[in-house]
Amino acid sequence: MFKKILIANRGEIAVRIMRTCREMGIETVAVYSEADADAAHVLEADEAVLLGESEPLKSYLNSDRIIDAAEKVNAEAIHPGYGFLAENPDFAAHCETSGITFIGPSSRVIRDLGNKTVARTMMEKAGVPVIPGMLEATKDASSLCEEAERMGYPVLVKAASGGGGKGMRVVSGKEEMEAACLSAMSEAEKAFGDGSLYLEKCLESPRHIEFQILVDQHSNAVHLYERECSIQRRHQKIIEETPSPVMTPSLREAMGKAALSAALSSGYTNAGTVEFLLDLSGRFFFLEVNTRLQVEHPVTEMTTGVDIVRKQLEIAAGNPLTLKQEDIIQTGHAIECRIYAEDPEANFFPSPGTILVHREPSGPGVRNDCGVYEGFEVPMEYDPILSKLIVAAGTRDAARMRMIRALENYVILGISTTIPFLINVIKAPEFAKGDTYTDFIGRHFENWSQNMEGADLARIAYVVDELTTVKRPLAATKDKGWQTPWETLGEWRI
Amino acid sequence: MKYRLKISEETAELDVSGSAGRQNAEFTIGEKTYSVRYRAIPDHCLHMVVDGKRVSVFVADGGQGKYVFLNGKSFLVRDADRLPLRRARRGGPDQTPGDVTPPMPSVVVRIMVEEGDLVKKGQGLIVVTAMKMETTLVAPSDGRVKKINTSIEAKVAPGDILVEVEEEEQENE
Structure with a gap:
């Protein structure tokens, strides 16, 4: 096993990886940018190396500086976390040529699976169902129209070199098709310098269901069941759970098998996630493989008892998987909510700033993977995730009620967070019924705003705070240090 | 009280x-x-x-x-x-109708107009970014750009008036 590893990431995921390292007796090295000198992951690590300025390209996305840091401190391996360089084949290759173990699959696998049409072709060969569509892109609008006719509307027009929704159009009928192709083409040309498009069948109200897989370097492969991540905003997941409310034993077996053949046919090693869309009729289609640790991995850990980061390190060190598929038993139900520094009333615009108060929820079945603390200034340069709140309980309903309780106990003041919005979503009758589709937020929570119930109490609290603050002279407090409750309780009687 | x-x-x-x-x-x-x-x-x-x-x-x-x-x-x-006096100036309690301010602390990435430009309501004036997300601040009304109080890469916060748009004369307040 490794003696020392470098974690090429920041925030909650870096902290989470370091915790497992500590339990395994592995030394940890944090890297950080100037904005992150006092960040939680820097405080958590055994050693920390400054990469450079706050811009990601000069720090967390700078492959040269990260490799230099690893060489300087003699780290044997690099864990990339998620985001930043985690799915960058050049970075993985850079590790390989520098003799540093990249904790993840090989650079070749990352490259193959990162290319949409290569991955689709690979999956078709392996017998994994893919969303019906074209395997080759074109710039000819009339052949796109013919193809759409053959496939049947609605269709999804996608840019071959696309990303982030640019050059993407949902077309519901023939009459809109040509105009949509032309505008998508010019958008893609402008954004990516490549206007070629391809088509995919557009599924109506699909669910997003993914399988966690583990593959060692000796071709042993298991899956750790599914996660459903249909609740998304801006094509990004915000609530994830396992098991999926619609999963049946036979569907699980079929999807699990497909996930493993997807992994084995591509030469996959380490932990990964095979994503599928499930349509209303119960058919599933390959979406993509995420060649890294997922944000939502804790729900799987909470229901299987497997520490996925530990498995990643063991696999990367060359150890064989000792887990057999039949050893992996899923019990109960787990839900994760992503807590972002965003204002849900202002179209989820990021809300950086200083956290004035931070009280984490606790209690049975509650886990909070957190990358911030009270007094920390959330920088505006990076992804606005603050923490991930995960709960587990015996049933979906019990987990739901536990999540509501935990969210209501999660105090973050000074910046806007998604907490009040998440409470409303989890409480929604559609969520309770398990009617979760990828268009859930748009359909039920468009233009959400916090209701004003409690506003009177908030105003009263404002004044009470004024009254109680005036009572504490600042100088006296300073002399005595912290005041005990007996000093501030006054004439309170029970 | x-x-x-x-x-x-x-x-x-x-x-x-x-x-x-x-x-x-x-x-x-x-x-x-x-x-x-x-x-x-x-x-x-x-x-x-x-x-x-x-x-x-x-x-x-x-x-x-x-x-x-x-x-x-x-x-x-x-x-x-x-509340600060600046915010309570003419027009409304929070800001004057022609003032453009960012919704959150952010950094200016693009300025799409110049002082003296005529703009239409809803036209993009300035793009700010925070945490990997860009947002376009738009003209609150038809009018003329009276003043630009910021520059590219400036760190800005809610309440900072980045652009002042003056409504054209034909309509009296």
Whole structure:
């Protein structure tokens, strides 16, 4: 096993990886940018190396500086976390040529699976169902129209070199098709310098269901069941759970098998996630493989008892998987909510700033993977995730009620967070019924705003705070240090 | 004692009577009167019994008001009488109709107009970015760009007036 590893990431995921390292007796090295000198992951690590300025390209996305840091401190391996360089084949290759173990699959696998049409072709060969569509892109609008006719509307027009929704159009009928192709083409040309498009069948109200897989370097492969991540905003997941409310034993077996053949046919090693869309009729289609640790991995850990980061390190060190598929038993139900520094009333615009108060929820079945603390200034340069709140309980309903309780106990003041919005979503009758589709937020929570119930109490609290603050002279407090409750309780009687 | 307290755009008058020393008081907001016992639990927590119902809230003083946390909800409560004068200038309590200010602390990435330009309502003026997301600030009304108070890569915050747009003369206020 490794003696020392470098974690090429920041925030909650870096902290989470370091915790497992500590339990395994592995030394940890944090890297950080100037904005992150006092960040939680820097405080958590055994050693920390400054990469450079706050811009990601000069720090967390700078492959040269990260490799230099690893060489300087003699780290044997690099864990990339998620985001930043985690799915960058050049970075993985850079590790390989520098003799540093990249904790993840090989650079070749990352490259193959990162290319949409290569991955689709690979999956078709392996017998994994893919969303019906074209395997080759074109710039000819009339052949796109013919193809759409053959496939049947609605269709999804996608840019071959696309990303982030640019050059993407949902077309519901023939009459809109040509105009949509032309505008998508010019958008893609402008954004990516490549206007070629391809088509995919557009599924109506699909669910997003993914399988966690583990593959060692000796071709042993298991899956750790599914996660459903249909609740998304801006094509990004915000609530994830396992098991999926619609999963049946036979569907699980079929999807699990497909996930493993997807992994084995591509030469996959380490932990990964095979994503599928499930349509209303119960058919599933390959979406993509995420060649890294997922944000939502804790729900799987909470229901299987497997520490996925530990498995990643063991696999990367060359150890064989000792887990057999039949050893992996899923019990109960787990839900994760992503807590972002965003204002849900202002179209989820990021809300950086200083956290004035931070009280984490606790209690049975509650886990909070957190990358911030009270007094920390959330920088505006990076992804606005603050923490991930995960709960587990015996049933979906019990987990739901536990999540509501935990969210209501999660105090973050000074910046806007998604907490009040998440409470409303989890409480929604559609969520309770398990009617979760990828268009859930748009359909039920468009233009959400916090209701004003409690506003009177908030105003009263404002004044009470004024009254109680005036009572504490600042100088006296300073002399005595912290005041005990007996000093501030006054004439309170029970 | 009277307060005028504002949450989002809603201002309500609150009248408090009773003895602060005794840690109980009556609060009247509109038609409703609440009888409240309270004590401060250091730090930031207030335990209150409101008409017999117990509740714990958390309060933190931010620069522009107090943040109040209550059962998973968070309110920014501001004293309407203490809001900065600049914000209370002509036109409205928060900002003048022609002023463009970012919704969150952010960095300016693009300025798409120049002083003196004629702009239409909804036209993009400035693009700011925070945490990997870009947002375009648009003209609040038809008019002429009177002044640009920022530059590319400047760090800006809500309340900073980045662009002033003056409505054209033909329509009197």
